[in-house]
Amino acid sequence: MAPTKRHHTLVVLVENKAGVLARVAGLFARRGFNIESLAVAPTDDPRLSRITLATDAESAPLEQVINQLDKLINVVSIRELPPAESVERELLVVTVNAAAETRGQIMDLVRIFDGRVLNVGPDKLMVSMSGGPNRVDDFESLLRPYGIVELQRTGKVALPRLAKAGGEVGEF
Amino acid sequence: MKLNGGQALMRSLERQGVEIVFGLPGGAILPAYDPLIDSTIRHVLVRHEQGAGHMAQGYAQATGRPGVAMVTSGPGATNIVTPLCDAYMDSVPLVVITGQVPYAAIGTDAFQECDTTGITMSVTKHNFLVAAAQDLPQVIHDAFHIATTGRPGPVLVDIPKCIVDPRNPRSALEWYEPDSHDLPGYRPRTEPDAAAVAAAAELIGAARRPVIYSGGGILKSRAAEALLRFAELVQIPVVTTLMNRGGFPDDHPLCLGMPGMHGNYTAVTAMQRADLLITLGARFDDRVTGKVGAFAPDAKIIHMDIDPAEIHKVRRADVAIVADCRVGIEALSAAVAARGGAEAQADRRQWHETIADWQQRYPLVYAAGEPGEALKPQFVLEQLRDATPSDTVVCAGVGQHQMWASQYWRFNHPYTWINSGGLGTMGYAVPAAIGAKAGRPDRMVWAVDGDGCFQMTAQELVTANTERIPIKVAILNNAYLGMVRQWQEMFYGERYSEVYLSPDLPDYKGWAEAMGCVAMRIEHPEEVRPAIDKANEIDDRSVVIDFRIDTTEKVFPMVPAGASNDDIVLDPSQQPPPR
Incomplete structure (x- = not known):
């Protein structure tokens, strides 16, 4: 396999128990792979949690990490989700400087990106926006010139894309 | 039936068919040692927790059954990390039980507290921190299942003191016998495609x-x-x-x-x-x-x-x-x-x-010693091999002696060779041999050891003699950390850095006798066979033979680290093969 270094999105279904996230994260840390983004929450079955994580790694060592993850007793299943075969979403919450003269421009951006205003101060706005990671990147970079006070992204979550009509729904 | 956690632990171990536990008590595991008195399980009291872990490994490798060790929290737990890692590398089924400080004290830097499950996460197949006494029977049931199925490996069960202490209300549980596992992520596959x-x-x-x-x-x-x-x-x-x-x-x-x-x-x-x-x-x-x-x-x-x-x-x-x-x-x-x-x-x-x-x-060869010269380790091993039953269990530490033993023994039966392969743990031989002998008392068990290795775990010979688990130890004493010395000679221009140990400090014979062993020192070829024959006749005590071997002898063939196997280096007496 030719080494390709790019973002990989892994979806790991785990038992919803203490210490499981540390076990998963430990396998990445041991090899020096950084976890770029991470989202964890229980699924519709409260005994299980779904971890969505993005990592920068070459494909061949990543295959090993996936195999090692699968050996963890608390890991129920693991799947790599290529961007083309999945729908990804991320939420951004940001407080941005918004003096009277720029507030209108910021409001326009929020409207264009289907964001929401969460909180209003005399010279600042707190807004939220969700979308695919690229769209969230765009929104963030357009806000940056106004002066970002504080910013938090949730890390992306992803589900497999549904098949076209007549096809089967992707299993997971 | 109402039990406390300690009683439930012993009953759970008995239910798994455990016949022997290697361990050493201490504060946090103390309440679990009380019901041990009333149990059918034999306990072997070690002199160091590392010994307990390697004994459990030797037992498991000789018998095919899971080895069990029980130690206290903090230093007891950290001392058994090496055996856990060794067992993980060599896929040896172990269940290791560690005491933990009471639940309420976890995370407070309590006396003898350490994050045992955190420390052992990457050197166990799985580990558990038992959250409630009621969980104990199920956790022990799961631990043995995980340790022994699929690719075998060590499983650690960390038990807070409050769960096994009968004076603590948290230790009370209604006894039950679990018969299934709720492990949705664990489905080892055994049938081939x-x-x-x-x-x-x-x-x-x-x-x-x-x-x-x-x-x-x-x-x-x-x-x-x-x-x-x-x-x-x-x-x-x-x-x-x-x-x-x-x-x-x-x-x-x-x-x-x-x-x-x-x-x-x-x-x-x-x-x-x-x-x-x-x-x-x-x-x-x-x-x-x-x-x-x-x-x-x-x-x-x-x-x-x-x-x-x-x-x-x-x-x-x-x-x-x-x-x-x-x-x-x-x-x-x-x-x-x-x-x-x-x-x-x-x-x-x-x-x-x-x-x-x-x-x-290109057979295995070595230059036979001239009369009056130091003993050749290969000669000692050939003599030992020929003087012992073919089903003798041989345990080794790590280094030159281990390689010579593997090369010169004739292994014709499974489960007769026990060593630390993946982790390369010096000091493995003596405790592993004790564990093997405990599991197979019908067999003769020889530990082939180096002088460096012997000094790491020799104290367990006290355990062997106290517990009447007689083993035999052949120390191939070249007064050096021999394998490191060999690398320094071959790859570091004969610059010997921190590898000399001395042949007679310690006095191995005197040390072994002080630990209750029969001991001999052998320096000449004609003494080798009689000494081995004498050792083989002793079965009520452990025996240690200090074989003074040639300091300069090296292990051949050798593929230098990182080299291609095509570049194998043969014994100097052999013609290099045409490439």
Whole structure:
């Protein structure tokens, strides 16, 4: 396999128990792979949690990490989700400087990106926006010139894309 | 029935058929030691917790049953990390029980507190922190299941003191006997895929220069007989890795012996020249492959392993079979038989002739000592081998003595060779031998040890003599950390840095006698056999023989670290083979 270094999105279904996230994260840390983004929450079955994580790694060592993850007793299943075969979403919450003269421009951006205003101060706005990671990147970079006070992204979550009509729904 | 956690722990262990626990009590595990008095389980009181772990490993490797150790929190737990890691590397089934500070004190830097599950996370197959007394029977049931199924390995169960302390209301539980496991992420696969087996049988039938590369998975899956039948059916030579010595008889005409860094020329070179490696329960360890890019360049790979993560890890497999080795090899034999069996195999007469020629030209050799010179370790091992029953269990530490023992012994029975392969833990031999003898009291057990290794765990001979588990120890005493010395001589321009130990400080004979052993010091060839014969007649005490061996003797052949197996260095007396 030719080494390709790019973002990989892994979806790991785990038992919803203490210490499981540390076990998963430990396998990445041991090899020096950084976890770029991470989202964890229980699924519709409260005994299980779904971890969505993005990592920068070459494909061949990543295959090993996936195999090692699968050996963890608390890991129920693991799947790599290529961007083309999945729908990804991320939420951004940001407080941005918004003096009277720029507030209108910021409001326009929020409207264009289907964001929401969460909180209003005399010279600042707190807004939220969700979308695919690229769209969230765009929104963030357009806000940056106004002066970002504080910013938090949730890390992306992803589900497999549904098949076209007549096809089967992707299993997971 | 109302029990407390300590009672439930003992009852759970008894239910798993545990007959012996190796351990050492302390504050946090103290309440669990009280119901031990009323239990059918035998406890062996060690002198250091590392000894408990290695004894449990030796027991497991000799018997095939899981080894059990029990120690206290903090330093008790950290002292057993090395055995856990050793067992993890060599896939030895262990259940290790550690005490923990009471639940309410966890995270407060309490006396003898450490984050045991955090520390051992990466050196166990799984670990548990027991949250409530009511969980104990289920956790112990799960721990033994995980340790012994799939690819075996160590499982640690960390038990807060409050759960086993009868004075604490948290220790009360209603006893139950769990009969199932709720482990949705744990489904070890044992049955091979039929299509993969068929593809492997096709490759085998057509191969002209095949080698069976057999590893520790053979012994773990009790597949030695299945391997023998398979090898005889297809008439393909077998190499036995350090972890599978005894898994195929050394005296069998198809046996090539040990491959790897200190393997014999024929085993190493047959793999290098092979057109097919039938890999059974082995993992392409760097000590076997040498430089991976130059390893067996013409070989197609069949890789059978119970652990899917081993497939394609080091070398991509052409045919991968995820299966228990015994089940998988039996399926492979059936598939070969269905394709015409022995008659349908390719003509391999030339391959067998080539191998026989290598064996004849490049056997294991050493220069016999002249009278008056220091003992040769190989000579000592040959004498020991010839003077002991063929089913003797041999345990080794790590270093030159380990390699010589693996090279010069004739292993003809499974479960007769116990050593630390993956982790390379010095000091393994003495406690592992005690564990092996505890599990197989009917067998003679010899620890072949180095002087460096012996000094790391010798105190467990006190355990052996107190508990009446008599073992025999042959120290190959060259007054050096011999393997490091060998590397410094060969690769560091004879600059000897911090490897000299002294032949008589400690006084090994006096030390062994102080620990209750019969002890001898042997310096001359003619004394060797009588000393071994005397040791073999003693079965009420442990025996230690301090063999003063040639300091400069090196282990050959040798593939230098990182070099290709083609660059194998033979004994200086042997002509280098044509390239």
